[in-house]
Amino acid sequence: MKRIAIDMDEVMADFTKKHLALFNADYNEAITLEDLQGKKLRDLRPHLVDEIREYLKDPTYFRDLDVMKDAQEVIKELSESFEIYIATAAMHFPSSFTAKYEWLQEHFPFLDDQHFVFCGDKSVIKADYLIDDNVYQLERFTGEGILFTAPHNIHEDRFIRVNSWANVRDYFLK
Incomplete structure (x- = not known):
């Protein structure tokens, strides 16, 4: 087999649906899936890389x-x-x-x-x-x-x- x-x-x-929803709510943004074409969220907001990764460190995130x-x-x-x-x-x-x-x-x-x-x-x-x-x-x-x-x-x-x-x-x- x-x-x-x-x-x-x-x-x-x-994964992305939740990640975007949390980020948009926390930073008063309106980033969409279309904005991410060919990119990750951290590429769009490089000054917030650490904050973006923090979501994923939450033991309940996934x-x-x-x-x-x-x-x-x-x-x-x-x-x-x-x-x-x-x-x-x-x-x-x-x-x-x-x-x-x-x-x-x-x-x-x-x-x-x-x-x-x-x-x-x-x-x-x-x-x-x-x-x-x-x-x-x-x-x-x-x-x-x-x-x-x-x-x-x-x-x-x-x-x-x-x-x-x-x-x-x-x-x-x-």
């Missing part, structure tokens, strides 16, 4: 992220034909471990929690495929890297791209 590793933030969980549209259904379908692993770069924010684990258990109870990998560098993941929004994770991955569209990676063209979970379904199951 082939193995698919899937990133959590911006692939399964809508607990209530919205699930990406169709992610639950498609991952469930994929799990019938593929071995599924969740590979999340939790080491960037170690305080996120519990929140991420609980989020995965709540929203993806059909997945084996022994297949949750909390790591930093995903090149250590032994899988046939890695679905991720971060190019730097795909660059060193030894299997086939699949780029999940997010505002910050919109101009990237070096990897197979999927724009939605419907695209993921089509790629793997059709």
Whole structure:
């Protein structure tokens, strides 16, 4: 059985929606997803990089992220034909471990929690495929890297791209 590793933030969980909402409320801004095309929030407000990163240090930040549209259904379908692993770069924010684990258990109870990998560098993941929004994770991955569209990676063209979970379904199951 082939193995698919899937990133959590911006692939399964809508990280940017919450990040923008918090930032906009705290700084009386109106930054939109369109403003982030090809950029991250810290690129738009470099003088607030430390403040932007502080949100992610909150141990509860990752607990209530919205699930990406169709992610639950498609991952469930994929799990019938593929071995599924969740590979999340939790080491960037170690305080996120519990929140991420609980989020995965709540929203993806059909997945084996022994297949949750909390790591930093995903090149250590032994899988046939890695679905991720971060190019730097795909660059060193030894299997086939699949780029999940997010505002910050919109101009990237070096990897197979999927724009939605419907695209993921089509790629793997059709």
